[in-house]
Protein backbone atom coordinates (compact mmCIF):
# COMPACT_ATOMS: atom_id res chain seq x y z
CA UNK A 1 0.00 0.00 0.00
CA UNK A 2 1.29 3.51 -0.85
CA UNK A 3 2.57 5.44 2.14
CA UNK A 4 0.99 8.75 3.09
CA UNK A 5 3.14 11.92 3.32
CA UNK A 6 4.91 12.53 6.63
CA UNK A 7 3.56 15.17 8.99
CA UNK A 8 5.47 17.54 11.26
CA UNK A 9 3.85 18.16 14.66
CA UNK A 10 4.70 20.12 17.82
CA UNK A 11 6.46 20.92 19.93
CA UNK A 12 3.32 21.20 22.07
CA UNK A 13 2.96 22.21 25.71
CA UNK A 14 -0.76 21.97 26.50
CA UNK A 15 -3.42 19.35 25.88
CA UNK A 16 -6.93 20.20 26.93
CA UNK A 17 -10.53 19.94 25.82
CA UNK A 18 -12.63 16.91 25.02
CA UNK A 19 -12.94 14.33 22.33
CA UNK A 20 -15.76 12.04 21.27
CA UNK A 21 -14.29 8.59 20.73
CA UNK A 22 -14.98 6.50 17.62
CA UNK A 23 -16.74 3.18 18.23
CA UNK A 24 -14.82 0.26 19.66
CA UNK A 25 -13.17 -1.93 17.03
CA UNK A 26 -13.51 -5.04 19.18
CA UNK A 27 -17.21 -4.50 19.84
CA UNK A 28 -17.97 -3.38 16.25
CA UNK A 29 -16.54 -6.47 14.57
CA UNK A 30 -18.08 -8.88 17.06
CA UNK A 31 -21.46 -7.16 16.76
CA UNK A 32 -21.32 -7.24 12.94
CA UNK A 33 -20.62 -10.98 12.86
CA UNK A 34 -23.17 -11.88 15.55
CA UNK A 35 -25.81 -9.71 13.86
CA UNK A 36 -25.06 -11.46 10.57
CA UNK A 37 -25.40 -14.91 12.18
CA UNK A 38 -28.61 -14.13 14.04
CA UNK A 39 -32.26 -14.18 13.12
CA UNK A 40 -33.80 -10.75 12.68
CA UNK A 41 -32.57 -7.29 11.83
CA UNK A 42 -30.00 -5.49 13.98
CA UNK A 43 -29.44 -1.75 13.99
CA UNK A 44 -25.89 -1.07 15.13
CA UNK A 45 -25.25 2.44 16.41
CA UNK A 46 -21.88 4.20 16.68
CA UNK A 47 -20.27 1.43 14.65
CA UNK A 48 -16.58 2.14 14.01
CA UNK A 49 -15.96 3.39 10.48
CA UNK A 50 -12.38 2.28 9.79
CA UNK A 51 -10.42 -0.22 7.70
CA UNK A 52 -10.87 -3.11 10.15
CA UNK A 53 -14.65 -2.83 10.22
CA UNK A 54 -14.91 -2.15 6.49
CA UNK A 55 -13.22 -5.47 5.66
CA UNK A 56 -15.70 -7.22 7.95
CA UNK A 57 -18.69 -5.46 6.35
CA UNK A 58 -17.42 -6.19 2.84
CA UNK A 59 -16.84 -9.85 3.65
CA UNK A 60 -20.37 -10.20 5.04
CA UNK A 61 -21.79 -8.56 1.91
CA UNK A 62 -19.80 -10.97 -0.27
CA UNK A 63 -21.31 -13.79 1.80
CA UNK A 64 -24.75 -12.61 0.70
CA UNK A 65 -25.83 -10.51 3.66
CA UNK A 66 -27.56 -7.18 3.57
CA UNK A 67 -25.31 -4.77 5.51
CA UNK A 68 -26.46 -1.18 4.99
CA UNK A 69 -24.47 1.83 6.16
CA UNK A 70 -26.61 4.80 7.14
CA UNK A 71 -25.75 8.32 8.31
CA UNK A 72 -24.03 8.88 11.68
CA UNK A 73 -22.32 5.49 11.87
CA UNK A 74 -25.55 3.53 11.97
CA UNK A 75 -25.44 0.18 10.18
CA UNK A 76 -28.36 -2.16 9.60
CA UNK A 77 -27.65 -5.89 9.29
CA UNK A 78 -30.25 -8.44 8.15
CA UNK A 79 -29.30 -11.66 9.89
CA UNK A 80 -29.08 -14.96 7.98
CA UNK A 81 -30.06 -17.23 10.89
CA UNK A 82 -26.66 -18.92 11.02
CA UNK A 83 -26.24 -20.04 7.40
CA UNK A 84 -24.49 -17.68 4.97
CA UNK A 85 -26.37 -17.49 1.63
CA UNK A 86 -23.14 -17.63 -0.44
CA UNK A 87 -21.38 -21.02 -0.30
CA UNK A 88 -18.13 -20.14 -2.07
CA UNK A 89 -16.15 -16.90 -1.69
CA UNK A 90 -12.67 -15.40 -1.73
CA UNK A 91 -12.46 -12.89 1.12
CA UNK A 92 -9.86 -10.18 1.72
CA UNK A 93 -9.42 -9.41 5.40
CA UNK A 94 -6.79 -6.65 5.30
CA UNK A 95 -4.86 -6.76 8.57
CA UNK A 96 -7.88 -7.15 10.84
CA UNK A 97 -7.35 -9.91 13.40
CA UNK A 98 -10.85 -9.33 14.77
CA UNK A 99 -12.24 -10.03 11.30
CA UNK A 100 -10.22 -12.96 9.93
CA UNK A 101 -10.13 -15.09 13.08
CA UNK A 102 -13.83 -15.05 14.07
CA UNK A 103 -14.92 -15.26 10.43
CA UNK A 104 -12.68 -18.28 9.78
CA UNK A 105 -14.39 -20.15 12.59
CA UNK A 106 -17.90 -19.15 11.49
CA UNK A 107 -17.12 -20.14 7.89
CA UNK A 108 -15.68 -23.51 8.93
CA UNK A 109 -19.14 -24.38 10.34
CA UNK A 110 -20.90 -23.58 7.04
CA UNK A 111 -20.10 -26.56 4.81
CA UNK A 112 -18.93 -24.27 1.99
CA UNK A 113 -15.66 -23.38 0.24
CA UNK A 114 -14.00 -20.18 1.33
CA UNK A 115 -10.57 -18.60 0.97
CA UNK A 116 -9.37 -15.93 3.39
CA UNK A 117 -6.32 -13.76 2.77
CA UNK A 118 -5.02 -10.34 3.81
CA UNK A 119 -2.20 -7.85 3.45
CA UNK A 120 1.39 -9.13 3.53
CA UNK A 121 1.64 -8.68 7.30
CA UNK A 122 -1.56 -10.68 7.84
CA UNK A 123 0.23 -13.58 6.16
CA UNK A 124 2.84 -13.39 8.95
CA UNK A 125 0.29 -13.33 11.77
CA UNK A 126 -0.42 -16.76 13.30
CA UNK A 127 -3.70 -18.62 12.93
CA UNK A 128 -2.50 -22.19 13.66
CA UNK A 129 -4.03 -22.55 17.13
CA UNK A 130 -7.45 -21.66 15.75
CA UNK A 131 -7.10 -24.01 12.78
CA UNK A 132 -6.04 -26.79 15.17
CA UNK A 133 -9.13 -26.10 17.29
CA UNK A 134 -11.41 -26.21 14.25
CA UNK A 135 -9.81 -29.39 12.86
CA UNK A 136 -10.82 -31.17 16.08
CA UNK A 137 -14.48 -30.83 15.06
CA UNK A 138 -13.74 -32.02 11.53
CA UNK A 139 -13.18 -28.73 9.69
CA UNK A 140 -11.10 -28.99 6.51
CA UNK A 141 -8.67 -26.07 6.40
CA UNK A 142 -5.45 -25.88 4.38
CA UNK A 143 -2.66 -23.32 4.40
CA UNK A 144 -1.93 -21.84 0.99
CA UNK A 145 1.60 -20.53 1.56
CA UNK A 146 3.16 -21.03 4.98
CA UNK A 147 1.95 -23.60 7.51
CA UNK A 148 0.21 -21.84 10.38
CA UNK A 149 -0.51 -18.56 8.58
CA UNK A 150 -3.10 -17.12 6.18
CA UNK A 151 -4.04 -17.34 3.36
CA UNK A 152 -6.20 -20.32 4.22
CA UNK A 153 -8.65 -22.41 2.25
CA UNK A 154 -11.72 -23.83 3.98
CA UNK A 155 -13.48 -26.73 2.22
CA UNK A 156 -16.89 -28.23 2.82
CA UNK A 157 -16.67 -30.86 5.56
CA UNK A 158 -18.87 -32.80 7.96
CA UNK A 159 -18.62 -31.01 11.29
CA UNK A 160 -19.09 -33.21 14.36
CA UNK A 161 -19.68 -31.89 17.82
CA UNK A 162 -17.38 -33.14 20.57
CA UNK A 163 -17.70 -32.91 24.34
CA UNK A 164 -14.44 -30.99 24.60
CA UNK A 165 -12.52 -28.78 22.19
CA UNK A 166 -9.05 -27.61 23.20
CA UNK A 167 -7.36 -24.40 22.19
CA UNK A 168 -4.15 -22.63 23.13
CA UNK A 169 -4.58 -19.13 24.50
CA UNK A 170 -1.01 -17.88 24.83
CA UNK A 171 -0.51 -16.46 21.32
CA UNK A 172 -3.80 -14.63 20.87
CA UNK A 173 -7.12 -14.64 22.71
CA UNK A 174 -8.83 -14.14 19.34
CA UNK A 175 -8.65 -17.91 18.68
CA UNK A 176 -10.77 -18.61 21.74
CA UNK A 177 -13.08 -15.72 20.84
CA UNK A 178 -13.53 -17.24 17.37
CA UNK A 179 -14.40 -20.70 18.73
CA UNK A 180 -16.75 -19.23 21.33
CA UNK A 181 -18.75 -17.38 18.68
CA UNK A 182 -18.81 -20.19 16.09
CA UNK A 183 -19.36 -23.40 18.08
CA UNK A 184 -22.92 -22.48 19.23
CA UNK A 185 -23.94 -22.82 15.55
CA UNK A 186 -23.33 -26.61 15.66
CA UNK A 187 -23.73 -27.40 19.37
CA UNK A 188 -26.37 -30.16 19.29
CA UNK A 189 -25.09 -30.99 22.77
CA UNK A 190 -23.17 -28.83 25.24
CA UNK A 191 -19.52 -28.39 24.33
CA UNK A 192 -16.73 -27.38 26.66
CA UNK A 193 -13.84 -25.33 25.31
CA UNK A 194 -10.71 -25.89 27.35
CA UNK A 195 -7.87 -23.41 27.17
CA UNK A 196 -4.52 -25.16 27.25
CA UNK A 197 -1.82 -23.13 29.01
CA UNK A 198 -1.93 -19.42 29.69
CA UNK A 199 -4.82 -17.28 28.41
CA UNK A 200 -3.55 -13.83 27.45
CA UNK A 201 -5.67 -10.75 26.79
CA UNK A 202 -8.45 -12.18 28.98
CA UNK A 203 -10.65 -9.04 29.06
CA UNK A 204 -11.31 -9.51 25.33
CA UNK A 205 -12.92 -12.86 26.15
CA UNK A 206 -15.26 -11.04 28.52
CA UNK A 207 -16.24 -8.70 25.66
CA UNK A 208 -17.00 -11.78 23.53
CA UNK A 209 -19.12 -13.42 26.25
CA UNK A 210 -21.06 -10.23 26.98
CA UNK A 211 -21.87 -9.66 23.32
CA UNK A 212 -22.87 -13.29 22.77
CA UNK A 213 -25.25 -12.90 25.72
CA UNK A 214 -26.78 -9.82 24.05
CA UNK A 215 -27.52 -12.09 21.08
CA UNK A 216 -29.08 -14.76 23.31
CA UNK A 217 -26.25 -17.27 23.89
CA UNK A 218 -25.05 -17.60 27.48
CA UNK A 219 -21.74 -19.37 27.99
CA UNK A 220 -20.92 -20.78 31.44
CA UNK A 221 -17.40 -20.41 32.87
CA UNK A 222 -16.94 -23.13 35.51
CA UNK A 223 -13.29 -22.13 35.92
CA UNK A 224 -10.84 -19.64 34.42
CA UNK A 225 -9.77 -22.04 31.63
CA UNK A 226 -13.15 -23.60 30.68
CA UNK A 227 -16.13 -22.29 28.74
CA UNK A 228 -19.31 -24.33 28.30
CA UNK A 229 -21.46 -23.60 25.29
CA UNK A 230 -25.09 -24.63 25.78
CA UNK A 231 -26.79 -27.14 23.49
CA UNK A 232 -28.83 -25.36 20.85
CA UNK A 233 -32.57 -25.76 21.01
CA UNK A 234 -33.24 -24.73 17.40
CA UNK A 235 -31.26 -23.69 14.33
CA UNK A 236 -31.93 -20.06 15.22
CA UNK A 237 -29.08 -19.88 17.70
CA UNK A 238 -28.33 -16.18 17.80
CA UNK A 239 -31.26 -13.78 18.09
CA UNK A 240 -30.99 -10.11 17.22
CA UNK A 241 -31.33 -7.75 20.18
CA UNK A 242 -32.90 -5.27 17.72
CA UNK A 243 -30.55 -2.42 18.51
CA UNK A 244 -27.04 -2.31 19.85
CA UNK A 245 -25.00 0.79 20.68
CA UNK A 246 -21.25 0.41 20.35
CA UNK A 247 -19.21 2.02 23.13
CA UNK A 248 -16.37 4.38 22.31
CA UNK A 249 -13.02 2.65 21.78
CA UNK A 250 -11.09 2.34 25.05
CA UNK A 251 -7.77 1.72 23.29
CA UNK A 252 -8.27 4.90 21.23
CA UNK A 253 -9.05 6.70 24.50
CA UNK A 254 -5.59 5.88 25.84
CA UNK A 255 -3.81 8.46 23.64
CA UNK A 256 -6.01 11.31 24.84
CA UNK A 257 -5.80 10.23 28.46
CA UNK A 258 -2.02 10.17 28.26
CA UNK A 259 -2.11 13.61 26.64
CA UNK A 260 -4.22 14.91 29.51
CA UNK A 261 -1.51 13.76 31.92
CA UNK A 262 1.45 15.04 29.90
CA UNK A 263 -0.15 18.26 28.64
CA UNK A 264 -1.90 19.32 31.86
CA UNK A 265 -5.51 18.75 30.81
CA UNK A 266 -8.26 18.82 31.70
CA UNK A 267 -8.84 16.38 28.88
CA UNK A 268 -12.05 14.40 28.77
CA UNK A 269 -12.84 11.41 26.55
CA UNK A 270 -16.52 10.83 25.85
CA UNK A 271 -17.87 7.37 25.04
CA UNK A 272 -16.18 5.12 27.60
CA UNK A 273 -16.19 5.22 31.37
CA UNK A 274 -16.85 3.19 34.48
CA UNK A 275 -19.57 1.14 32.77
CA UNK A 276 -17.38 0.00 29.88
CA UNK A 277 -17.11 -3.69 28.95
CA UNK A 278 -13.62 -3.08 27.48
CA UNK A 279 -10.56 -4.12 29.45
CA UNK A 280 -8.53 -1.22 28.08
CA UNK A 281 -10.37 1.22 30.38
CA UNK A 282 -7.89 -0.11 32.97
CA UNK A 283 -5.35 2.08 31.18
CA UNK A 284 -6.73 4.95 33.28
CA UNK A 285 -5.74 3.02 36.44
CA UNK A 286 -2.26 2.50 35.05
CA UNK A 287 -1.93 6.24 34.41
CA UNK A 288 -3.18 6.91 37.94
CA UNK A 289 -0.37 4.66 39.21
CA UNK A 290 2.00 6.84 37.20
CA UNK A 291 0.64 9.81 39.12
CA UNK A 292 -2.09 11.18 36.84
CA UNK A 293 -5.18 12.91 38.26
CA UNK A 294 -8.22 10.98 37.09
CA UNK A 295 -11.96 11.17 37.42
CA UNK A 296 -14.61 9.14 35.63
CA UNK A 297 -18.34 8.83 35.11
CA UNK A 298 -20.51 6.20 33.44
CA UNK A 299 -19.34 7.07 29.94
CA UNK A 300 -16.49 9.52 30.31
CA UNK A 301 -13.00 9.71 31.77
CA UNK A 302 -11.09 12.92 32.47
CA UNK A 303 -7.44 13.53 33.21
CA UNK A 304 -6.05 16.73 34.69
CA UNK A 305 -2.26 16.61 34.71
CA UNK A 306 -0.32 14.87 37.45
CA UNK A 307 -0.59 15.00 41.21
CA UNK A 308 3.10 14.25 41.92
CA UNK A 309 4.99 17.13 43.60
CA UNK A 310 7.59 16.89 40.80
CA UNK A 311 4.89 17.73 38.26
CA UNK A 312 6.03 14.65 36.29
CA UNK A 313 4.71 11.15 35.92
CA UNK A 314 6.53 8.37 37.73
CA UNK A 315 7.71 5.17 36.09
CA UNK A 316 5.89 1.94 36.95
CA UNK A 317 6.35 -1.80 36.63
CA UNK A 318 3.28 -3.49 35.22
CA UNK A 319 2.17 -6.88 33.93
CA UNK A 320 0.33 -5.83 30.76
CA UNK A 321 -1.27 -9.10 29.67
CA UNK A 322 -4.76 -7.66 30.22
CA UNK A 323 -4.19 -4.43 28.25
CA UNK A 324 -1.88 -5.36 25.35
CA UNK A 325 -3.00 -2.50 23.09
CA UNK A 326 -3.15 0.36 25.62
CA UNK A 327 0.16 -0.83 27.07
CA UNK A 328 1.86 0.63 24.00
CA UNK A 329 0.65 4.05 25.12
CA UNK A 330 2.31 3.49 28.51
CA UNK A 331 5.62 2.83 26.74
CA UNK A 332 5.51 6.29 25.12
CA UNK A 333 4.05 8.03 28.19
CA UNK A 334 7.23 6.73 29.89
CA UNK A 335 9.12 9.46 27.97
CA UNK A 336 7.59 11.89 30.48
CA UNK A 337 8.19 9.86 33.63
CA UNK A 338 10.85 9.90 36.29
CA UNK A 339 12.40 6.47 36.74
CA UNK A 340 12.10 3.41 34.52
CA UNK A 341 8.82 2.05 33.18
CA UNK A 342 8.92 -1.73 32.90
CA UNK A 343 6.12 -3.40 30.92
CA UNK A 344 6.03 -7.19 31.16
CA UNK A 345 4.07 -10.09 29.67
CA UNK A 346 3.78 -8.42 26.25
CA UNK A 347 5.11 -11.25 24.03
CA UNK A 348 1.96 -10.91 21.87
CA UNK A 349 3.24 -7.50 20.72
CA UNK A 350 5.61 -9.38 18.44
CA UNK A 351 2.82 -10.97 16.36
CA UNK A 352 0.54 -7.97 15.89
CA UNK A 353 0.54 -5.25 13.19
CA UNK A 354 4.33 -5.32 13.35
CA UNK A 355 6.87 -6.64 15.86
CA UNK A 356 5.77 -3.97 18.31
CA UNK A 357 8.51 -4.58 20.88
CA UNK A 358 11.22 -4.08 18.26
CA UNK A 359 9.43 -1.14 16.62
CA UNK A 360 8.73 0.60 19.93
CA UNK A 361 12.31 0.18 21.12
CA UNK A 362 13.78 1.48 17.85
CA UNK A 363 11.56 4.58 17.68
CA UNK A 364 11.82 5.45 21.39
CA UNK A 365 15.61 5.38 21.02
CA UNK A 366 15.32 7.82 18.11
CA UNK A 367 13.89 10.48 20.46
CA UNK A 368 16.61 9.84 23.05
CA UNK A 369 15.12 7.22 25.41
CA UNK A 370 17.19 4.37 26.81
CA UNK A 371 15.36 1.11 26.14
CA UNK A 372 15.92 -2.51 27.06
CA UNK A 373 13.84 -5.15 25.36
CA UNK A 374 13.42 -8.89 25.78
CA UNK A 375 11.22 -11.62 24.35
CA UNK A 376 8.24 -10.42 26.37
CA UNK A 377 9.12 -7.14 28.03
CA UNK A 378 10.32 -3.59 27.45
CA UNK A 379 11.95 -1.14 29.86
CA UNK A 380 11.88 2.57 28.98
CA UNK A 381 13.97 5.28 30.62
CA UNK A 382 13.10 8.83 29.60
CA UNK A 383 15.74 11.13 28.12
CA UNK A 384 16.79 13.98 30.41
CA UNK A 385 15.86 17.45 29.12
CA UNK A 386 19.15 17.82 27.21
CA UNK A 387 19.09 14.29 25.80
CA UNK A 388 15.92 14.60 23.71
CA UNK A 389 16.62 14.13 20.01
CA UNK A 390 14.69 15.22 16.94
CA UNK A 391 15.21 12.47 14.36
CA UNK A 392 15.51 14.07 10.90
CA UNK A 393 14.36 10.88 9.21
CA UNK A 394 11.17 10.94 11.33
CA UNK A 395 9.42 8.33 13.42
CA UNK A 396 8.60 5.23 11.41
CA UNK A 397 5.18 3.74 12.00
CA UNK A 398 5.54 0.25 10.43
CA UNK A 399 1.99 0.23 9.03
CA UNK A 400 0.88 0.10 12.65
CA UNK A 401 -1.88 2.53 13.62
CA UNK A 402 -0.85 2.36 17.27
CA UNK A 403 2.76 3.31 16.55
CA UNK A 404 1.51 6.48 14.82
CA UNK A 405 -1.00 7.37 17.55
CA UNK A 406 1.43 6.59 20.38
CA UNK A 407 4.21 8.75 18.97
CA UNK A 408 1.96 11.81 18.69
CA UNK A 409 2.60 12.00 22.47
CA UNK A 410 6.32 12.50 21.85
CA UNK A 411 5.52 15.88 20.23
CA UNK A 412 5.10 17.11 23.83
CA UNK A 413 8.87 16.87 24.27
CA UNK A 414 11.12 19.85 23.53
CA UNK A 415 11.29 19.23 19.76
CA UNK A 416 8.97 19.15 16.78
CA UNK A 417 8.45 15.62 15.51
CA UNK A 418 8.08 14.15 12.05
CA UNK A 419 5.76 11.14 11.84
CA UNK A 420 6.03 8.97 8.73
CA UNK A 421 2.97 7.46 7.04
CA UNK A 422 0.46 8.92 9.54
CA UNK A 423 -2.51 7.58 7.56
CA UNK A 424 -1.87 4.08 8.86
CA UNK A 425 -4.21 5.21 11.69
CA UNK A 426 -7.03 4.33 9.25
CA UNK A 427 -7.00 0.78 10.63
CA UNK A 428 -9.00 1.86 13.68
CA UNK A 429 -9.09 5.68 13.91
CA UNK A 430 -9.01 7.49 10.54
CA UNK A 431 -9.59 10.94 12.07
CA UNK A 432 -6.98 10.58 14.83
CA UNK A 433 -4.65 13.41 13.81
CA UNK A 434 -7.57 15.80 13.23
CA UNK A 435 -8.87 15.05 16.75
CA UNK A 436 -5.35 15.32 18.18
CA UNK A 437 -4.94 18.77 16.56
CA UNK A 438 -8.08 19.99 18.36
CA UNK A 439 -6.65 19.33 21.83
CA UNK A 440 -2.90 19.94 21.41
CA UNK A 441 -1.35 23.44 21.49
Ligand SMILES: O=C(O)C1=C[C@@H](OP(=O)(O)O)[C@@H](O)[C@H](O)C1
Pocket residue numbers: 025026027097098171172173174177200201204324325348
Ligand atom coordinates in the same frame (compact mmCIF):
# COMPACT_ATOMS: atom_id res chain seq x y z
O1 LIG B 1 -10.38 -9.71 20.55
C1 LIG B 1 -10.09 -8.54 20.30
O2 LIG B 1 -10.93 -7.68 19.97
C2 LIG B 1 -8.68 -8.14 20.43
C3 LIG B 1 -7.81 -8.90 21.18
C4 LIG B 1 -6.40 -8.52 21.39
O3 LIG B 1 -5.58 -9.39 20.63
P1 LIG B 1 -4.82 -10.69 21.26
O4 LIG B 1 -5.84 -11.55 21.87
O5 LIG B 1 -4.20 -11.28 20.04
O6 LIG B 1 -3.83 -10.16 22.25
C5 LIG B 1 -6.11 -7.07 20.96
O7 LIG B 1 -4.73 -6.86 20.87
C6 LIG B 1 -6.77 -6.75 19.64
O8 LIG B 1 -6.50 -5.43 19.24
C7 LIG B 1 -8.26 -6.90 19.74
Ligand SMILES: C=C(OP(=O)(O)O)C(=O)O
Pocket residue numbers: 095096097098099325352353402428
Ligand atom coordinates in the same frame (compact mmCIF):
# COMPACT_ATOMS: atom_id res chain seq x y z
C1 LIG C 1 -3.66 -5.99 17.62
C2 LIG C 1 -4.52 -5.17 17.04
O1 LIG C 1 -5.37 -5.51 16.05
P1 LIG C 1 -6.00 -6.88 15.53
O2 LIG C 1 -7.45 -6.78 15.83
O3 LIG C 1 -5.71 -6.88 14.06
O4 LIG C 1 -5.34 -8.03 16.23
C3 LIG C 1 -4.64 -3.76 17.47
O5 LIG C 1 -5.60 -3.09 17.06
O6 LIG C 1 -3.78 -3.25 18.23
